[in-house]
Amino acid sequence: MSSTELLPLNSKVLSENQHIAEELRERFRVHGILCLNLISSPGSGKTALLERTLASIDPATRVAVLTGDIQTDNDAKRLARFGFPVQQITTGGTCHLDGRMIERHLAAWNLDEIDLLFIENVGNLVCPSSYDLGEASKIVLLSVTEGDDKPLKYPSIFFKSDLFVLTKIDLLPYVPFSAEAAEANARKVHPGMEIIHASSTAEHGLDAWLAWLKRRMARVQMAFQQESLVQSGN
Amino acid sequence: MHELSIAESILEAVRKELRAHPNARPKRVGLRIGELAAIDSDSLTFCFESIVSGTDWASLTLDIKRCPPLRVCAICNSEFAVIDYNSICPDCACPNTTPSGGDELDFDYLEVETDELDRTPAA
Numbered sequence A: 001m002s003s004t005e006l007l008p009l010n011s012k013v014l015s016e017n018q019h020i021a022e023e024l025r026e027r028f029r030v031h032g033i034l035c036l037n038l039i040s041s042p043g044s045g046k047t048a049l050l051e052r053t054l055a056s057i058d059p060a061t062r063v064a065v066l067t068g069d070i071q072t073d074n075d076a077k078r079l080a081r082f083g084f085p086v087q088q089i090t091t092g093g094t095c096h097l098d099g100r101m102i103e104r105h106l107a108a109w110n111l112d113e114i115d116l117l118f119i120e121n122v123g124n125l126v127c128p129s130s131y132d133l134g135e136a137s138k139i140v141l142l143s144v145t146e147g148d149d150k151p152l153k154y155p156s157i158f159f160k161s162d163l164f165v166l167t168k169i170d171l172l173p174y175v176p177f178s179a180e181a182a183e184a185n186a187r188k189v190h191p192g193m194e195i196i197h198a199s200s201t202a203e204h205g206l207d208a209w210l211a212w213l214k215r216r217m218a219r220v221q222m223a224f225q226q227e228s229l230v231q232s233g234n
Numbered sequence B: 001m002h003e004l005s006i007a008e009s010i011l012e013a014v015r016k017e018l019r020a021h022p023n024a025r026p027k028r029v030g031l032r033i034g035e036l037a038a039i040d041s042d043s044l045t046f047c048f049e050s051i052v053s054g055t056d057w058a059s060l061t062l063d064i065k066r067c068p069p070l071r072v073c074a075i076c077n078s079e080f081a082v083i084d085y086n087s088i089c090p091d092c093a094c095p096n097t098t099p100s101g102g103d104e105l106d107f108d109y110l111e112v113e114t115d116e117l118d119r120t121p122a123a
Helices: A015-030 A046-056 A074-080 A099-106 A155-160 A169-174 A179-189 A206-233 B003-018 B041-052
Strands: A002-008 A034-039 A063-069 A086-090 A116-120 A137-143 A161-167 A194-197 B024-034 B061-067 B070-073 B079-081 B097-101 B105-115
Touching: A015 A034, A015 A099, A015 B003, A034 A046, A034 A206, A046 A063, A046 A074, A046 A116, A046 A161, A046 A206, A063 A074, A063 A099, A074 A086, A086 A099, A137 A155, A155 A161, A155 A179, A161 A179, A179 A194, A194 A206, B003 B024, B003 B041, B003 B105, B041 B061
Parallel strands: A034 A116, A034 A137, A063 A086, A063 A116, A137 A161, A161 A194, B024 B061
Antiparallel strands: A002 B105, B024 B105, B070 B079, B070 B097
């Protein structure tokens, strides 16, 4: 004789990753770091946008970059030229970054010396959206050489991202891509989503992107300073 | 593509849960997966079957319940399932709504079988 019973399980499937992500988020808060997780399909221009960002950002901003790929440290080499700390995360086959990988690589840095941490995820529009890395925001990039219906085909990442950067817009005259349709599709999945048009090659739209970063950093810095004041008051 | 990692996380959670029920045999895992969770149910089932096949838990199956995107209205507070990307509140026609579900990847239950002999000590 045997009996069956249902044991209720009230947890997330990725609860271990979630736990690490919450710890990371707390560390970023305590150190006043704005952490952004950049996600797109391969070749949409994540590294190019980061190159432009590192070249153009106020040099007083202490930026650091973790860049993920399945193989090679090519991206870390490209990004290290700008003098900011950069580490390559090579996943060796895994299609996304997870919290443990971020935790391990942060151990090499003094978090007090970082204001803005970019995580460049593995090029993939699907899997990275399931893994929280403790970031303040996910940012999705889509290039005009892809399709303007991508937000509907890959809704998860557009739903979960706070900002959509439409890249390579200097190529718009040469491709059958409607920026209006892409925006409308993104806002179907994520009403009110913020959208920036950018070209890293033609250096278009970078002002809007840098201004967005500045606004977000100011918000983090303000909360950080208020907390420091409260603590020194005690 | 990441369904294999998810399948491994499910198996790990089952192992953990069974530590509290050492005589129980796991039969079925109930999951709630949102339409916006970027998880393909068929692919997850395939990956899960692959990793349990040939083990003691080869008969362990997944029971996946798909959950629609939900939003909640800021004015009348009613929660509704989003159909055809329509994010406007169906009750009060207010466009000011915020997401309240649809990206979950949660456990629901674990169905286990226990031999009666293991439950009551032999006389």
